Structures are given as C-alpha cells and as structure tokens.
Amino acid sequence: MSKEIKIKRGKDIRLVGSADKINANALHAETVALKPSDFIGIRPKMLVKEGDVVKAGTPLFFDKNHENVKFVAPLSGTVAEIKRGAKRVILEVIIKADKETVYEKHNVADVKGMNGEQVKEVMMASGLWPMVRQRPFDVIANPNEEPKAIFISAFDSSPLAPDYDFILHGQDAAFQAGIEAISKLTAGKVHLNVRGNVKADDVFTNAKGVQINKFTGPHPAGNVGVQMHHLDPIGKGESIWFVNPQDVATIGKFFISGQFDASRVIALAGSEVSAPKYYRTVLGAPASTILNGNTKEGSKRFISGNILTGTRIEDNGYVGFYDHQISVLPENHEPEFFGWIAPNFGKWSASRALFSWLTPNKEYKLDTKMNGEERAYVVTGQYEAVFPFEIYPQQLVKSIMIDDVESMEELGIYEVAPEDFALCEVVCTSKMPVQSIVRNGLEKLRIESL
Amino acid sequence: MKIFRNILDSVKPNFEKGGKLEKYYPAYDAFETFLFVPGHTANTGAHIRDAIDLKRTMVTVILAMVPALLFGIWNTGYQHFLALGQPDATFLEMITFGAIKVLPIVVVSYAVGLGVEFIFGIINGHSINEGFLVTGMLIPLCLPVGIPLWMVAVATLFAVVIGKEVFGGTGMNIINVALTARAFLFFAYPTLMSGDKVWIDTTLASGETMADGYTGATLLAQSTESATTYVNAAGVQYTDIFSSAFMGTIPGSIGETSTLAILLGAALLIYTGIASWRIILSGVVGAFVMGLIFNAFAVNPFMEVPAINQLVFGGFAFGIVFMATDPVTASQTNRGKWIYGFLIGIFSIMIRVFNPAYPEGVMLAILFMNIMAPLIDHYVIQGNISKRLKRVKVAA
Numbered sequence A: 001m002s003k004e005i006k007i008k009r010g011k012d013i014r015l016v017g018s019a020d021k022i023n024a025n026a027l028h029a030e031t032v033a034l035k036p037s038d039f040i041g042i043r044p045k046m047l048v049k050e051g052d053v054v055k056a057g058t059p060l061f062f063d064k065n066h067e068n069v070k071f072v073a074p075l076s077g078t079v080a081e082i083k084r085g086a087k088r089v090i091l092e093v094i095i096k097a098d099k100e101t102v103y104e105k106h107n108v109a110d111v112k113g114m115n116g117e118q119v120k121e122v123m124m125a126s127g128l129w130p131m132v133r134q135r136p137f138d139v140i141a142n143p144n145e146e147p148k149a150i151f152i153s154a155f156d157s158s159p160l161a162p163d164y165d166f167i168l169h170g171q172d173a174a175f176q177a178g179i180e181a182i183s184k185l186t187a188g189k190v191h192l193n194v195r196g197n198v199k200a201d202d203v204f205t206n207a208k209g210v211q212i213n214k215f216t217g218p219h220p221a222g223n224v225g226v227q228m229h230h231l232d233p234i235g236k237g238e239s240i241w242f243v244n245p246q247d248v249a250t251i252g253k254f255f256i257s258g259q260f261d262a263s264r265v266i267a268l269a270g271s272e273v274s275a276p277k278y279y280r281t282v283l284g285a286p287a288s289t290i291l292n293g294n295t296k297e298g299s300k301r302f303i304s305g306n307i308l309t310g311t312r313i314e315d316n317g318y319v320g321f322y323d324h325q326i327s328v329l330p331e332n333h334e335p336e337f338f339g340w341i342a343p344n345f346g347k348w349s350a351s352r353a354l355f356s357w358l359t360p361n362k363e364y365k366l367d368t369k370m371n372g373e374e375r376a377y378v379v380t381g382q383y384e385a386v387f388p389f390e391i392y393p394q395q396l397v398k399s400i401m402i403d404d405v406e407s408m409e410e411l412g413i414y415e416v417a418p419e420d421f422a423l424c425e426v427v428c429t430s431k432m433p434v435q436s437i438v439r440n441g442l443e444k445l446r447i448e449s450l
Numbered sequence B: 001m002k003i004f005r006n007i008l009d010s011v012k013p014n015f016e017k018g019g020k021l022e023k024y025y026p027a028y029d030a031f032e033t034f035l036f037v038p039g040h041t042a043n044t045g046a047h048i049r050d051a052i053d054l055k056r057t058m059v060t061v062i063l064a065m066v067p068a069l070l071f072g073i074w075n076t077g078y079q080h081f082l083a084l085g086q087p088d089a090t091f092l093e094m095i096t097f098g099a100i101k102v103l104p105i106v107v108v109s110y111a112v113g114l115g116v117e118f119i120f121g122i123i124n125g126h127s128i129n130e131g132f133l134v135t136g137m138l139i140p141l142c143l144p145v146g147i148p149l150w151m152v153a154v155a156t157l158f159a160v161v162i163g164k165e166v167f168g169g170t171g172m173n174i175i176n177v178a179l180t181a182r183a184f185l186f187f188a189y190p191t192l193m194s195g196d197k198v199w200i201d202t203t204l205a206s207g208e209t210m211a212d213g214y215t216g217a218t219l220l221a222q223s224t225e226s227a228t229t230y231v232n233a234a235g236v237q238y239t240d241i242f243s244s245a246f247m248g249t250i251p252g253s254i255g256e257t258s259t260l261a262i263l264l265g266a267a268l269l270i271y272t273g274i275a276s277w278r279i280i281l282s283g284v285v286g287a288f289v290m291g292l293i294f295n296a297f298a299v300n301p302f303m304e305v306p307a308i309n310q311l312v313f314g315g316f317a318f319g320i321v322f323m324a325t326d327p328v329t330a331s332q333t334n335r336g337k338w339i340y341g342f343l344i345g346i347f348s349i350m351i352r353v354f355n356p357a358y359p360e361g362v363m364l365a366i367l368f369m370n371i372m373a374p375l376i377d378h379y380v381i382q383g384n385i386s387k388r389l390k391r392v393k394v395a396a
Helices: A116-126 A172-183 A224-231 A245-257 A287-291 A393-401 A405-411 A418-427 A434-449 B002-015 B022-035 B054-083 B091-124 B131-141 B149-167 B177-188 B219-223 B241-247 B259-272 B277-296 B307-312 B316-323 B334-354 B362-395
Strands: A004-006 A020-025 A031-034 A044-046 A059-063 A070-072 A077-084 A090-097 A133-135 A149-153 A189-195 A211-216 A240-242 A263-269 A277-282 A300-304 A311-313 A325-330
Touching (some): A044 A090, A059 A090, A070 A116, A116 A172, A133 A224, A149 A172, A149 A245, A172 A189, A189 A224, A211 A224, A224 A240, A224 A418, A277 A287, A287 A325, A393 A405, A418 A434, B022 B091, B054 B091, B054 B259, B054 B316, B149 B177, B177 B362, B241 B307, B259 B316, B277 B307, B277 B316, B277 B334, B334 B362
Parallel strands (some): A149 A189, A149 A240, A189 A211, A263 A325
Antiparallel strands (some): A031 A090, A300 A311, A300 A325
C-alpha cells in the first residue's frame, strides 16, 4: 500500500551552483582513505599496519563493540599511513592505490535462497554492513537487533543535493539485487520513498519487493527521519534501519559479483565551483581528484556532504563514507560595519526581517558566516516552522541541554537525528549549535542503552 | 568605518586574556559587536546561517515602536496645550514641548538599564545581551508623562535586576521586564501613577492658566460615570469617542493612546514574523468577547462601554501588541499562544471593569498570564507526549 505524504513545514534554500547532469570521470585516485570518525560510536581496532598489501574489500579495522563489523579497503594497494590524532585516535587510514584494482573474492550464493542471518554475516564480513544505519541514534545498525522496517530515501532534498534519479539511472539490476539483500534483514516492510511532484527514475519505480511512497514538500522531506515519522514512527526500544540508494546499488553489485565494488558517483556543487557536475569516482576518494582546478579564486570552504550536515575538509582531504557530494562555499571573515541594521540585500533569511522573502526563487550565493553571535533563547516558534515532526523541537533541545533523560525520551528524541535539526540550526536567531546538541543527547542515550 | 575598526583593533589587546582590562571584555565586546557584526564563520553543524540575529530582531521591534513614540511626543504637547486652553498652539510647539518631556524619560530608562546590563555582564563574564534595547523603549512608552525622572530610574533598576538579572539575564526572565517596572511604580507610588493628575503635563509658564473645564481624567476613569459621554482635557465633549481613542488624541501613558500608531507597529511585527500573530489575534478576540459579555449583563456604566471601545481605550492595544508578545515570557508553543493571548484579553477587560482601585487591567492581566504561561505550555506538551505515545502504539 503505497502512501502519498505532503510535508508542509520546512524550507528549500535555493543556492547558486547545483550540479549539472553531466557525468565526468574524476582523476584516478592515487590514494583513498577511510575515516573512522565517519562512523559515530565505533571503537576501531586496526587489522592492518602500514606497509601491508590489501585488496579492494580487505578488512582494515573492525569495531570493538561489534567485532564482526568490518571496515574494508575501497581499492587495492598498500596501507600508506595510519594517521592518528590526540590520544592516538585513528583519524584516517590511507591506502596508496594500485593502477589496476584487485578484489577480494567472496562466494555468494543467490541472495534469494539466503536467510536474514546469512545475508547479515556476508555483509558484515565484506564491509557492506556500515552502509546500513539505524534510527534511533543515527549510527551503524546494531546487528543484534531486528528492525521493524527498512527505509530508503530515493531523493535528497537538501540544498545543492545530488540527484539520485540521475546517479542511479540504468543501474536497475544492481539496485534490485541490493533491495533483495536488505529486505532479508527485516520481517517488516522496505519503504522506498520518492519525490511526489516529479516522476522518479525507472530504477526506483520498477523496484520490486518494496513499498513505494511519495513525499512532496520542502526540505527536510527527503530525510529518512521525516519519512519514518510520517509512515512508521519509532517508539522506545524499536529501531528502523536505513540505507542510502547509491549504497543499495553497491550492496547489489556485491551480491551479483561477489566483490566489493566501491565505485560511486559524487556531485560537485556550490557557488565556488566553476562547472558543477557529477564525477565517477570511488568511496573515500581524495577531494583533489574531483576538484582538479574546477573551483573559483578566493577563500573557500570544502565540505564533504551537503552544506547543512556535511563535514568540513581541506582541499587535500577525502570524501566521507556517507557522503555523495562535495560542496564548495565562499569563506569570508570580514566583519560587517553595522551589519545588524544594514538592509543586507544579498543575504538570505527565513524571516521577513530581511528582504530575501521578496525573491523566493532567487538563487543565493551564501558564505559561511554566522551572521551574529550565540545568545540565550529568546525567539520561539522559529524551529517549528522548519521542523515537520509532531515534536516540540525547542523543548527537546532544551531538555538535552539540561541532561534531562526522561524529558528527552518523552519529547521524542528517538525519532530524530542531527540532520533533522539542520534547518533549525540555520534559522536560529540565537545561533545555537543545535545539531551538536542533538548529537550529544543521542550519544548519551545510546551509551546508556548499551 | 575604517577608523572605528582601527580604534577597536588598537584597544582590543587590553581587553583580551592577559590584558589590563581583561574583566571588562564583555563591555568591549558589546561595543565591538554593536559596530561590527563579527566575521566569525560556522564551525560546527550547518555551514550556512540565516542572516538574522538577536540584534536585528530587537531593532525591528524598536522600529515598530517608533510610530507610537512619535505620536506620544506630539500627544504630550497636544494634551498640554489643550489643558491650558490653547488648542491653537502650532504643531511645532506641541512637538517641542512633547520632546522636552518625553525624551529625558527615554534617556534615563536606557542609561540605567544598559548600565545594569553592562555591570552584570562584566560580573558574570557573559556577553551583553540585546534584550534591554526593547525594554528600554517599552518602559517610557507605558508611563505617564508626569512621572519624575528619579522614579523612572528606580523602576528601571528594580525591573532589570529583580525582573531579569536574578533569573540569569535576557531569555531567562519569567515576567515581562517593562511591566515589572510599571507594576513596581504602580504599587510603590500609587498616587503618582494613577488618578487624574499624572496623564497630562500641566506645568504652567508664567502668565498661563488652565482651561476652564480642565480635567485630567482618562477615558477609563470617565467610563465609571458614563459609557457614552466623555470630555477631553479642556472639558469639551468628544463628538466621536471611538475615532478619538483610535487616533489617540486622548490622555494616557506616553505611547499607548494611539491605537492607529500601535497598529502600524503591529503590522510590521506580524509581517516580519517577530511578534506572534496568534497572541495578538486571540488577545483581541478575548477582550472583545469579554466586552460583549459585560454589555449583555451590564449593571453599571463601565459594563455598558461598547466592546469595540474597550479595545481602543487605555493601554490594551499597546499591551497586547508589544508586551504580551514578548517571546520569553509568553507561551512558547503555538497552541499555548492561543490560550495565553485569549486569557490576557479576557482578564484585561475583567480587571479593568471590576477593579475600582485601578481602571486599567492589561498590565496585571499580562503579568498574571506570564506566570501562567509555563503551566499552559506544560499541558500542551503533555498532550503532545501522550498523543505521540498513542500513535506509536497504534502504528505498532
């Protein structure tokens, strides 16, 4: 029974520099990296040391909390460096890649004949498991639990987001195989959620064994958290798993070929990109092979992921495990003379205290300024306007600030993730670091639940 | 602009860690951020941020109060010359007289309030919040023009310290700061804050005399006698009391007489989304409903005052637009805002009509509902919690 759901509250921020639908080849990645910091809550334990030769799919490290969950090399080569930070935390595992990729071979039977436990084991051993994440807590799925459903959001509604209809066009077989594998992981439904107001690509509409739901409305309609909230809300003790559509295809390719094919399409977008477009590359690719001179002059910020939730990287950094785009924004540290009272015509605001509401369809070129300082909460009702949950966002954030676990649970923390609060953080008059507050609350509850 | 930057940069080292004036950093910071929005960029979370900040929000509210302030200045002069029997005084004379009377009150309010904010900022080592920018304008506008300046200073001091700073400063207070100042004055100096003598400035220059039929009574005071006939400061009967009260050519506190000027401000606040239209609308509806109920069961002249007139008399319009909508002390949930505003409307008119000691009720109604707002929110949120619990169970 497919459902059509209209999201009313939210905000589409229109920005200059969305990626043109052109597939280019990125430069050959001479190095690739896996960053343990992409996986919240894991305790990585290395399985290789510098100088070891690895194949694509060779485990590099595992999670001490769930020893079967392996994290594997995306390409074959030698382990060039294990970068550590303060307290010897592993920051990056860098692999110097071979010219020709050699794969670890797994013997995979036809997925149709496997049961959930078998699929789970194969996925954990082959390095696919981290692609499956869960709500609550927004972390890698706990393999010891059984989710009540699995969600795939086939579109990303955030600003300058990659278009999965374009990325996955023509990959019907891999995507379908991926769905067949992950649907073994739950006794419940697999929800595939597409945009309601445009026709989704055949790769999604022809998918079998899923419930296809249509979502219309502004961002964050594409967030799985919003979709779960409207289709199958999570209560205490329950969990729902979710997978990015491009990762579904990667999982599918593995179950067809028996090898970990880490190729991935990454969108390069943002006002500071000369020719924004899509690049064929691999998971964990260096940003430099994608940027490759395709950016404008001036001070810039490079973001692995989208501008609302992504991670800041350097131009010689690496694309994150869960990121399918690189965004480039102008960086500007110039203080503004009486900036709080000036008309500020070029700036964007969700409120009408500035003038951007006069031109709702204009594409803005925004920099990374805070545009003010952090203050105590004064304004109310602002978060609710961009937060399409039956949850009181400001009250929830406050309950996290004061560490009131009982209130957090009552107010619905299990249903949300930091990304759902990204717009709240953007529009906040008091400039509160809302996403990190929510993450702290989730981590507190997750650690208590262990 | 370059000059300011250079001055700031040259004195900055004194205020930074290890500098001579380190503990005064909040004061320096306040000046620096007043002149320049700092150029710092988003470090955690979203990489772009809305262009709005608290300063912008506060300045928009001040802008919304400007019509009421300007009208108040003119009306102070107008009422004065009317009381003196000189209704032919020129516009300029009225404005000049009004400005001389009103602006010192504004200056004292800001000077005392910001002084307290700076002192607490320095003591507590936190940056100086913008909340007082609005409070500092609200206090003069809700006071009678005849008030001595020392009382303005004492009331502001009391309100900012006891009404706000003891709770932790801007954003933490429970009751509206400006109304705290007004309530303090009302209960501490009742003779100077009510009655017939305080609403019109009747200082006489040599050779001037009062008009023959002079009265300083406000419309609300007159309503206890009759719901139909009202006289102005010169003792002349108003021809159309509704439009006079709507325009604001009546005696009253400085900024509250002109419903028209207040509506201009309300339009700006609602349009920019800074004040809650839910509170304003439900407040007006509540007051109107209460007025109608009194009309239906009228046993005295005040209960006979047409409901529509109740909306334009006294400080109701000012209170519901500028005071009730203070987001810190109002209900914070949308459903709570409807209830909160509606009850303010009901109680304003109820207190106004039934309290013989003091004919205006909006101040007490808002303060009372400020106290009740967390309770309203509590029940609204409990409703949401149980609804969500049920929904999860149904879905499961």
